[in-house]
Amino acid sequence: MNLAIDVHRLRKEFKVQKNREGLKGAVRDLFRREYNQVAAVKDISFQIPQGEICGYIGENGAGKSTTIKMLTGILVPTSGDIRVGGFVPYKEREKFVRNIGVVFGQRSQLWWDIGVIESFQLLKKVYRVPDAEYRSRMDELVERLQLGELLNRPVRKLSLGQRMRCELAASLIHNPEILFLDEPTIGLDIMVKTEIREFLKSMNKRYGTTILLTTHDLQDIEALCSRVIMLDDGRIIYDGGLEELKERWGKGKEVILRFSEPVSLPRLRELTAGLQVDWSLDNELTAKVWIPQQAASVSEVLSRVVGITTIEDIKILETNTDDIVREIYKSGSAEAKKELREEQEVTLHV
Numbered sequence: 001m002n003l004a005i006d007v008h009r010l011r012k013e014f015k016v017q018k019n020r021e022g023l024k025g026a027v028r029d030l031f032r033r034e035y036n037q038v039a040a041v042k043d044i045s046f047q048i049p050q051g052e053i054c055g056y057i058g059e060n061g062a063g064k065s066t067t068i069k070m071l072t073g074i075l076v077p078t079s080g081d082i083r084v085g086g087f088v089p090y091k092e093r094e095k096f097v098r099n100i101g102v103v104f105g106q107r108s109q110l111w112w113d114i115g116v117i118e119s120f121q122l123l124k125k126v127y128r129v130p131d132a133e134y135r136s137r138m139d140e141l142v143e144r145l146q147l148g149e150l151l152n153r154p155v156r157k158l159s160l161g162q163r164m165r166c167e168l169a170a171s172l173i174h175n176p177e178i179l180f181l182d183e184p185t186i187g188l189d190i191m192v193k194t195e196i197r198e199f200l201k202s203m204n205k206r207y208g209t210t211i212l213l214t215t216h217d218l219q220d221i222e223a224l225c226s227r228v229i230m231l232d233d234g235r236i237i238y239d240g241g242l243e244e245l246k247e248r249w250g251k252g253k254e255v256i257l258r259f260s261e262p263v264s265l266p267r268l269r270e271l272t273a274g275l276q277v278d279w280s281l282d283n284e285l286t287a288k289v290w291i292p293q294q295a296a297s298v299s300e301v302l303s304r305v306v307g308i309t310t311i312e313d314i315k316i317l318e319t320n321t322d323d324i325v326r327e328i329y330k331s332g333s334a335e336a337k338k339e340l341r342e343e344q345e346v347t348l349h350v
């Protein structure tokens with residue numbers, strides 16, 4: 001397996017100045033500064049194979065940006081090993097940057113006062129992209145990201161969504177193997193978010209571009225990532241498939257059924273006797289059933305009720321990823337949460 005990103009026991013500590021209290025303390029600080037060491041990333045290890053789109057998530061201050069800055073060579077790690085595209089990012093800067101693209105949603109890599117196309121031409125020179133390659137690449141990016149009308153406008157005159165489309169194009173001018181995206185959809189409306197997600201998916205498929213995506217928007221993760229790495233207080237608390245995460249931590253499913261004839265709660269409960277599911281009625285034709293993860297499957301419940309009358313419509317609602325991830329953040333550990341749930345199950349069965 002070819003690895004795009006290979007990280008072993010990566011650590012970053014920052015030296016933070018201590019502020020002593022009061023005026024006396026402030027004066028003493030002027031003469032003799034004291035410092036604390038703060039660990040932002042604490043000995044994390046992970047590997048990302050070429051061509052994967054991986055979500056890198058965590059609450060504010062978890063250490064995501066610090067990791068991305070080390071992976072892109074902006075920060076030097078305190079300890080640990082990193083290889084990105086075969087390079088040690090902070091050592092082999094010039095060769096290394098030709099392999100990667102970076103988009104920081106909150107910061108621009110384009111020159112504010114000049115036309116977008118001029119920024120692109122400058123980046124072409126920085127990355128030493130041959131003319132023919134640049135032309136065919138630009139044709140593709142302009143078409144896919146609908147940049148035609150934006151090319152001659154200065155960046156400061158673009159809307160956020162227009163600027164983000166240009167930022168993406170800028171990060172891909174040199175066809176990098178690995179793309180780092182830090183909050184690429186922040187502040188964008190749903191239409192632009194969707195366009196950007198579709199674009200990223202197609203780039204990944206077409207060129208096998210590896211993407212590491214940092215985001216607070218879990219819809220980005222759902223749309224793009226098969227894998228997610230979850231960070232809390234500088235440590236990895238989950239690294240695995242998104243579906244697995246949902247299966248492991250989802251609490252159950254709610255199924256809404258619309259019947260062709262009136263149904264009663266006692267009848268529904270009687271039909272599903274023995275399954276620990278919970279029925280309620282919205283109106284005489286519409287019933288809701290909550291199926292806890294461990295209690296029964298949707299098909300078991302449906303097979304019991306299917307005979308009573310025709311089912312006109314079925315809607316299955318799963319616990320959404322936002323809820324699952326919020327709960328894991330709250331508990332601080334995916335493992336701790338699992339133990340907690342197992343405990344609850346034991347209590348339930350007693």
Ligand SMILES: Nc1ncnc2c1ncn2[C@@H]1O[C@H](COP(=O)(O)OP(=O)(O)OP(=O)(O)O)[C@@H](O)[C@H]1O
Nearest residue numbers: 014016038040058059060061062063064065066067
């Ligand atoms: N240059 C720095 N000097 C001191 N501390 C820093 C520095 N950069 C980051 N930190 C601290 O390291 C921790 C991790 O910060 P980081 O920016 O990596 O988090 P994050 O997960 O990207 O958060 P957010 O979602 O808010 O961007 C925080 O406690 C932050 O205050």
